[in-house]
Amino acid sequence: ASRPQLIGLIGANVAGSLSPLLHEREAAAQGLRYAYRPLDLDELGLTPEDAGQLVRDAARLGYTGLNVTHPCKQTVISGLDALSDDARALGAVNTVTVDADRSDPADSAAHDAGTRPGARLTGRNTDHSGFRAALAEGLPGVPLGTVVLVGAGGAGSAVARALLDSGVRELLVADVDPARAAALAARLGEPRSGSRIAAVAHEEVPARLGEADGVVNATPIGMVGHPGTPFDTSALTRRHWVADVVYRPLATQLVKAALAAGCRVLDGGWMAVAQAADSFELFTGLAADRARMRAHFLDL
Ligand code: NAD
Known part of the structure; x- marks a missing residue:
């Protein structure tokens, strides 16, 4: 025993x-x-x-x-x-x-x-290993060319590394606090060859979705007490996959908008x-x- x-x-x-x-x-x-x-x-x-x-x-x-x-x-x-x-x-x-x-x-x-x-x-750090496993289990086979990550705090740092380890080729990081996005991009600056990470302005997220395969929310927006979505979701199309780290509630406004747009969705419960x-x-x-x-x- x-x-x-x-x-x-x-x-x-x-x-x-x-x-x-x-x-x-x-x-x-x-x-x-x-x-x-x-x-x-x-x-x-x-x-x-x-x-x-x-x-x-x-x-x-x-x-x-x-x-x-x-x-x-x-x-x-x-x-x-x-x-x-x-x-x-x-x-x-x-x-x-x-x-x-x-x-x-x-x-x-x-x-x-x-x-x-x-x-x-x-x-x-199982936030790091956990997001990587969640992505593989909950969204198997999704394209990992360009991914937008919104939120560069604690969860965002773990998710960023997990995305790069999962094979994302281009990671674009945004945060309402641009210094945080820049700091995370600098910290992760030299991932494996063939991949790149860059900070982008938060207002640019909807436009950047045009070139992205997927988007991840690692802000608290959407959780109980923090209503709303972390970016304007009208640019989401069925071509995109969407992951949220918020899990209270599981059906965040972002998750609902993504499902309505026909996206493949990973709710925060997976992580x-x-x-x-x-x-x-x-x-x-x-x-x-x-x-x-x-x-x-x-x-x-
Ligand atoms: P944090 O405070 O360290 O980071 C949050 C970041 O989001 C900050 O950099 C902040 O500037 C940014 N931000 C806030 N509002 C924004 C907006 N509208 N647009 C862009 N950026 C914005 O917090 P954290 O510890 O990273 O936690 C974030 C969320 O992740 C929490 O809701 C937490 O519960 C969740 N979380 C989930 C798991 C899980 O296993 N599913 C694990 C860890 C954290």
Whole structure:
């Protein structure tokens, strides 16, 4: 039998998160002993800067893995021993694995360094791997020539890398804050040969759709409390595919407009489920049943 898992979710306002139920239902279906608990900054009287200490305390108290969400994805890094390549490249962590057994010879360097007693904590980013998996699972075979990404914040950074890793040849990034789009384009500036990334003005998005195969929303626009669409959707035609990262509600105004225009659509639930499934697999070493997790998610 696998070891019992105790997973924490570090962030602000995590009391209403769907992650505990999503993880626990998948674990129950696999017959695992698995508990998933919110560790809410406000309830604990902590600030985002405390996330690094909190993750170490959690590991010491027996947590076997952690998810990390807004506003701690950067600040948690101060408490970690190592980062995966994608977490390092993004400067953001949403999953922490806890390796209690430091007797592994591969760990001897970290052990000898002696900087941190106890378990070895590694930061990873399943927003990145999750969007990539979601795109492959939910929109298989869509053309990836030119893609417009609207929103260059935390989710946008992970999505941008995932799009390039998926084979997008030209990625155009827009944000209402042009400096953010420019910074993301500069950070990702030299992807694999044969692909290119550029910042474009937010007002240009509808015109740029003329040359684009697909468009991704990585802004909060469309979620509860943020009505509207992140760009003028009248330029969408059935030639386009459209992906949204917003998942509350699943049928955002953008998703509805895209369906009405005849587009192939990936709602934000695909990414939410895929990042949870990827985290579950990192925590347990077992494959998640993604179709079952999506069915659970639609049920919640
Ligand atoms: P963020 O604040 O880091 O970034 C949002 C960006 O959108 C900012 O750069 C902002 O300037 C830009 N923006 C806002 N309104 C815009 C508009 N109308 N047009 C263009 N740009 C605009 O936020 P984030 O952490 O990246 O989260 C964004 C959304 O992604 C949230 O709704 C969050 O819930 C969602 N999210 C979903 C998943 C998932 O698994 N489905 C994962 C992570 C985040």
